[in-house]
Amino acid sequence: MNINFLDKFLKIIMSPKVFSYTLIWLIVLVFFGTIAQKDIGLYASQMKYFSSFYFLFLGFIPLPGGRLVLLLMTINLFSSMFKRNLWQLKKIGIVIVHLGGLLLLVGGGLTAYFSSEGNMVIAEGEATNYVDDYHNMELAFVNNSLKDSIEYTVVDESLLYEGSRFQIFDEGPEIYVISNIKNVRIENRISPADSIYKGLLEKFVLLPKRPEAENTQNRPALIYKIEGTSNRSDGIYGLFLGQGLNDPFKIKDQIFHSEYRRERTYVPFDIQLIDFEKVMHPGTNVAKSFSSDVNLIENDIPRRTLIKMNEPLRHKGYTFFQASFIDDSEIETTVLATVKNYGRLFPYISSIIMSIGLLIHLLLMMPKMVKGKPK
Numbered sequence: 001m002n003i004n005f006l007d008k009f010l011k012i013i014m015s016p017k018v019f020s021y022t023l024i025w026l027i028v029l030v031f032f033g034t035i036a037q038k039d040i041g042l043y044a045s046q047m048k049y050f051s052s053f054y055f056l057f058l059g060f061i062p063l064p065g066g067r068l069v070l071l072l073m074t075i076n077l078f079s080s081m082f083k084r085n086l087w088q089l090k091k092i093g094i095v096i097v098h099l100g101g102l103l104l105l106v107g108g109g110l111t112a113y114f115s116s117e118g119n120m121v122i123a124e125g126e127a128t129n130y131v132d133d134y135h136n137m138e139l140a141f142v143n144n145s146l147k148d149s150i151e152y153t154v155v156d157e158s159l160l161y162e163g164s165r166f167q168i169f170d171e172g173p174e175i176y177v178i179s180n181i182k183n184v185r186i187e188n189r190i191s192p193a194d195s196i197y198k199g200l201l202e203k204f205v206l207l208p209k210r211p212e213a214e215n216t217q218n219r220p221a222l223i224y225k226i227e228g229t230s231n232r233s234d235g236i237y238g239l240f241l242g243q244g245l246n247d248p249f250k251i252k253d254q255i256f257h258s259e260y261r262r263e264r265t266y267v268p269f270d271i272q273l274i275d276f277e278k279v280m281h282p283g284t285n286v287a288k289s290f291s292s293d294v295n296l297i298e299n300d301i302p303r304r305t306l307i308k309m310n311e312p313l314r315h316k317g318y319t320f321f322q323a324s325f326i327d328d329s330e331i332e333t334t335v336l337a338t339v340k341n342y343g344r345l346f347p348y349i350s351s352i353i354m355s356i357g358l359l360i361h362l363l364l365m366m367p368k369m370v371k372g373k374p375k
Contacts, residue, residue, distance in 0.1 A: 093361025107346020199247025
């Protein structure tokens with residue numbers, strides 16, 4: 001009985017109908033995911049419909065998301081390779097097409113789980129070696145008391161939920177997250193603040209407002225409490241993205257400040273902006289094209305290169321696109337969209353493999369087609 005059940009299960013998994021149904025469901029997801037972008041934004045739509053294993057329809061009906069559908073397609077395509085009647089000389093073209101499709105799905109999985117994207121912001125004459133994530137945040141505690149360097153202690157976003165408690169040092173003070181605000185508005189205090197509020201919160205209040213449809217347009221904020229510094233630094237602190245002034249506090253006779261910033265990914269080289277150049281449309285303030293003349297510095301050896309629109313820089317798995325710029329009267333700043341895609345080559349390779357498979361299948365079928373052609 002168990003053997004019969006297993007045979008039936010494998011027969012269903014290997015069935016071409018599974019691939020067809022999952023493909024139809026992907027079309028449905030693309031349709032509704034595209035429509036939803038108008039109301040919830042591109043990122044939220046992507047996370048709900050395509051980057052999830054399931055999502056809730058009407059708030060309570062679970063439906064398969066993009067990742068689950070692609071996983072089923074991969075299992076179906078992989079299991080179909082074990083069909084005995086497939087491994088024949090006359091079907092070698094079909095086998096190659098199956099292998100190309102399977103490689104494409106594997107590449108998509110690698111991209112979904114291991115790839116990252118963000119931007120690198122560099123002012124003229126300066127260099128940087130990190131990429132700011134588009135969506136994820138982090139809390140950094142910066143030690144300003146060191147003479148020859150600056151020490152960072154970084155807390156990942158997964159620990160910054162409301163009610164979270166953690167310590168950043170052994171036997172150090174405890175950090176308690178009071179509020180994690182996705183989009184904040186900043187207002188002046190009407191009355192004097194209690195003594196428990198420190199720094200920014202002495203004069204301002206951080207209040208939540210409705211998140212924007214596009215996640216990158218939100219200004220996230222964090223309110224947390226420090227307990228156990230054994231000095232007057234105990235209290236409630238507030239931070240928001242892009243905050244200019246830092247609120248210092250003391251821990252174990254050392255001066256710290258905290259930053260709420262985009263999650264940083266450090267790269268094993270520096271990029272220095274030598275010159276940023278833009279060409280404007282005649283009579284307008286709209287840029288027609290712009291480019292960055294940069295030094296790629298690795299092992300203290302600079303290599304000069306030009307990053308232009310549609311002509312990115314690729315190095316060590318990272319791709320730097322000329323995305324935009326920050327126009328300042330004093331200094332120009334470039335914004336490089338940065339992508340690390342582990343599955344970047346898979347679509348090209350799989351397309352070549354599938355094309356070869358189709359060509360071989362067509363050549364093998366040609367004699368039969370010519371023979372069967374009526375005279």
